[in-house]
Amino acid sequence: MNRRELVEKIHKLHYNYDLFSKENNLKNTSYDEIYAQILKHPQKENYILTSNNHDLFDKNLLYFFSADEINSITKLLNGSQECFVEIVKLFDTYRTNTKFMSNLKIDINENICDLEADGVTILRNIFSDKELSILCDFEKHLSAKSEELFGPMTEKASHYKTPLVLNNNQLAISSYSEKVLPVNHGNTRHNSKNFKGYLTLHPGCENLLFKKEIETIVRYYFKNTSSNQLDLYQQTAIDWMYSAPYLSTPWHFDNYMTQLKIFIPLEDVEVDMGPFYYAKKSHKYNSDIEKYMKHQYFINKFNYTHGRLDRNHWPGVCKDYGYEIATSILSDEHVDNCHTQLNKDPVNIKNNSYEKIIGTAKKGDAIFFDVCGFHSANLVQRGIRKSLMVYTDHKKLLFSGRFFDFICK
Numbered sequence: 001m002n003r004r005e006l007v008e009k010i011h012k013l014h015y016n017y018d019l020f021s022k023e024n025n026l027k028n029t030s031y032d033e034i035y036a037q038i039l040k041h042p043q044k045e046n047y048i049l050t051s052n053n054h055d056l057f058d059k060n061l062l063y064f065f066s067a068d069e070i071n072s073i074t075k076l077l078n079g080s081q082e083c084f085v086e087i088v089k090l091f092d093t094y095r096t097n098t099k100f101m102s103n104l105k106i107d108i109n110e111n112i113c114d115l116e117a118d119g120v121t122i123l124r125n126i127f128s129d130k131e132l133s134i135l136c137d138f139e140k141h142l143s144a145k146s147e148e149l150f151g152p153m154t155e156k157a158s159h160y161k162t163p164l165v166l167n168n169n170q171l172a173i174s175s176y177s178e179k180v181l182p183v184n185h186g187n188t189r190h191n192s193k194n195f196k197g198y199l200t201l202h203p204g205c206e207n208l209l210f211k212k213e214i215e216t217i218v219r220y221y222f223k224n225t226s227s228n229q230l231d232l233y234q235q236t237a238i239d240w241m242y243s244a245p246y247l248s249t250p251w252h253f254d255n256y257m258t259q260l261k262i263f264i265p266l267e268d269v270e271v272d273m274g275p276f277y278y279a280k281k282s283h284k285y286n287s288d289i290e291k292y293m294k295h296q297y298f299i300n301k302f303n304y305t306h307g308r309l310d311r312n313h314w315p316g317v318c319k320d321y322g323y324e325i326a327t328s329i330l331s332d333e334h335v336d337n338c339h340t341q342l343n344k345d346p347v348n349i350k351n352n353s354y355e356k357i358i359g360t361a362k363k364g365d366a367i368f369f370d371v372c373g374f375h376s377a378n379l380v381q382r383g384i385r386k387s388l389m390v391y392t393d394h395k396k397l398l399f400s401g402r403f404f405d406f407i408c409k
């Protein structure tokens with residue numbers, strides 16, 4: 001398969017052949033033939049699939065891409081950055097052009113526009129203390145119990161596991177375990193996927209994530225009105241960020257395709273409490289470094305063996321502890337990964353200047369960001385930054401997610 005054929009097939013994936021055949025009384029007509037007819041139709045946009053039609057998209061995937069072809073597509077995308085970028089952009093063009101009707105009266109248009117244009121937006125004062133109370137109580141319980149069992153969290157960075165069991169119909173934490181990381185970069189994390197099947201989300205999240213404004217922004221970004229509420233979210237994580245000598249995360253991106261996360265502070269995040277940085281507009285494939293890094297990530301997937309060993313922000317750590325740079329981390333050559341002082345200046349990433357968003361926020365706010373864009377941590381100078389990180393399910397909700405999942409299996 002060559003580039004032109006692949007691009008055409010990606011277009012073909014986006015049409016509703018069942019609907020067109022039914023309306024035009026077509027029987028025993030191949031999808032390719034129907035596609036040719038759709039293109040001649042004056043209202044061809046009426047037959048474009050919306051992300052509500054996952055089943056039809058999957059049917060198209062199986063129809064247009066045979067198992068034999070998958071290898072040649074991967075080879076083509078690995079071998080040509082230009083082709084890869086064209087395909088990702090094509091999926092994104094279909095996503096952004098899809099109309100989304102919301103009957104929500106409250107005005108969140110500005111947030112939706114900012115999120116699309118910049119890759120980040122802050123929704124202010126959306127949750128009351130009461131709405132946050134179950135989650136905050138759970139956080140207090142977890143951190144108190146963890147400190148009792150494992151000692152002060154400030155002296156290390158770690159991951160906690162707390163599997164859940166059902167006792168007399170009551171959900172209870174069955175055991176605690178802790179994996180301490182070799183370098184104290186201040187971040188301790190508790191992930192809902194460690195509940196092992198009982199809950200996808202931390203207790204108290206329903207109040208927050210199914211609140212109309214939050215759900216609408218997520219659905220708008222994915223242009224999805226029909227999926228089950230629970231299918232929107234993949235997992236949640238409680239993060240405790242302490243003062244530590246090293247940044248927990250240098251400049252990086254999480255994915256080569258659109259993926260939305262929500263940062264919900266459980267206490268105010270002031271300027272000296274480690275608010276994150278986000279490089280505005282870096283979620284699109286505009287600059288050479290965005291194209292290069294994301295293509296490399298597509299080729300090598302997330303791993304530590306294709307990274308570089310020259311980062312300064314963890315001096316000595318890489319070699320001493322066997323840490324290498326993951327494929328999605330920007331090298332020290334390209335950006336300052338050692339920043340210790342917060343500033344509002346644009347960030348320079350391989351000769352590209354990006355305006356920054358500083359993630360300061362009040363308890364009650366929610367920050368939405370597309371993690372296909374570049375972002376980084378900041379050192380905590382005072383207190384503890386406590387937050388909930390929410391992972392939306394882009395692999396389920398987006399056609400690009402479904403396509404790349406399909407070819408990467």
Ligand SMILES: [Fe+2]
Nearest residue numbers: 253254371375
């Ligand atoms: Fe990230």
